[in-house]
Amino acid sequence: MNKKILSSMVAAAMIASSLTVAPVMADDAAASDLADKTVGVCIYQFADNFMSLYRAELENYLIEQGFSKDNIQIQDGANDQATQTNQIDAFIADGVDVLIINPVTPGSCNVITDKCVEAGIPLVYINREPDEAEEARWDENDWDVTYVGADARQSGTMQGEIIADLGLDAIDFNGNGAVDYIMIEGDPENVDAQYRTEYSIKALEDAGLEVNCIDDQVGMWDQTKGNELVANSLAQYGDDIEVVFCNNDAMALGALQAIQSAGRTVGEDIYLVGVDALSEALEDILAGTMTGTVFNDHFAQAHGAADAAINYLNGEDNDHYIGCDYVKVTGDNVADIQALL
Ligand code: GAL
Numbered sequence: 001m002n003k004k005i006l007s008s009m010v011a012a013a014m015i016a017s018s019l020t021v022a023p024v025m026a027d028d029a030a031a032s033d034l035a036d037k038t039v040g041v042c043i044y045q046f047a048d049n050f051m052s053l054y055r056a057e058l059e060n061y062l063i064e065q066g067f068s069k070d071n072i073q074i075q076d077g078a079n080d081q082a083t084q085t086n087q088i089d090a091f092i093a094d095g096v097d098v099l100i101i102n103p104v105t106p107g108s109c110n111v112i113t114d115k116c117v118e119a120g121i122p123l124v125y126i127n128r129e130p131d132e133a134e135e136a137r138w139d140e141n142d143w144d145v146t147y148v149g150a151d152a153r154q155s156g157t158m159q160g161e162i163i164a165d166l167g168l169d170a171i172d173f174n175g176n177g178a179v180d181y182i183m184i185e186g187d188p189e190n191v192d193a194q195y196r197t198e199y200s201i202k203a204l205e206d207a208g209l210e211v212n213c214i215d216d217q218v219g220m221w222d223q224t225k226g227n228e229l230v231a232n233s234l235a236q237y238g239d240d241i242e243v244v245f246c247n248n249d250a251m252a253l254g255a256l257q258a259i260q261s262a263g264r265t266v267g268e269d270i271y272l273v274g275v276d277a278l279s280e281a282l283e284d285i286l287a288g289t290m291t292g293t294v295f296n297d298h299f300a301q302a303h304g305a306a307d308a309a310i311n312y313l314n315g316e317d318n319d320h321y322i323g324c325d326y327v328k329v330t331g332d333n334v335a336d337i338q339a340l341l
Helices: 003-021 028-035 050-066 080-096 106-119 132-141 152-164 191-206 223-240 249-261 279-287 298-315 336-340
Strands: 039-043 072-076 098-101 123-126 146-151 178-183 210-218 243-246 272-273 292-293 321-324 327-329
Touching: 003 279, 028 298, 028 336, 039 080, 039 336, 050 072, 050 249, 050 298, 072 191, 072 279, 072 321, 080 098, 106 123, 106 132, 106 146, 123 298, 123 321, 132 146, 146 152, 146 298, 152 191, 152 272, 152 292, 178 191, 178 249, 191 210, 191 243, 210 223, 223 249, 243 249, 249 272, 279 292, 279 336, 292 336, 298 321, 327 336
Parallel strands: 039 072, 039 098, 098 123, 123 146, 146 321, 178 210, 178 243, 243 272
Antiparallel strands: 292 327
């Protein structure tokens, strides 16, 4: 079978399966139980494009499962751990039944976990994975604590593969035999940023390509910062830059504005990849103004987090790590992905 058709079929099947996660609730009795339960949700920062999609889906899905809207409290950590810790303390003081937390600083998870365990409140971490030592404690102590998320190594690898699949001849505009790239990173404390930065380039090397890093900057997942950094880099290094890797789509959208302002054309004299599959990025891929992205499945992640919370409320266990898959998105399958979102 044609490889392109196969990969878009696989992508469609993966998304279809993620969109049809079976509801945990079995009957009306379970629904009415959930209607009385309170859920505290802490998001690291509302002003984050991807987490806004995630948050909306999480709330909708919790309501679909039988929670009352009034019993779902969602707090904005405003990218400040002290603010978020106060919000968690307040949720604990209120005696919420379950907590879903997207930590500002994953390094603080040991303290957060201790508070929740002591209060007897089950805890589901999302999006920003705590470190191995922290996750090991949940297992060793058999605590009602889990993490739901995607493995960022996979997204980095997919970004690298999107570029590697173009072939060196298409990429090597300056003919030096190497892929000359700049990297725009998300929050460097976040494993998503660390892994995407590392594994995107590893995928190029694994494909036998020589790589040359021209610039590596931190854009903190933010579109405006992505724009400024790529504008500076293009002003400094100009035509030497052949590929712009961004750890997420928000920064890639900012990068695209900088690329266009510099008179460069994606697909003709430069390439650009992100992660998340924000709708604007998908439109750019369709128009050819972005090379590709990686779908960060906020449906599967939000549903997985809510289902894990419901299992704890029903007195059931969860695995201490619940993983979701990413999906590679290029011009070949972008229409399928748009149709599914
Ligand atoms: C990543 C996502 C980014 C940003 C980050 C926040 O998974 O790709 O866009 O939302 O999470 O932790």
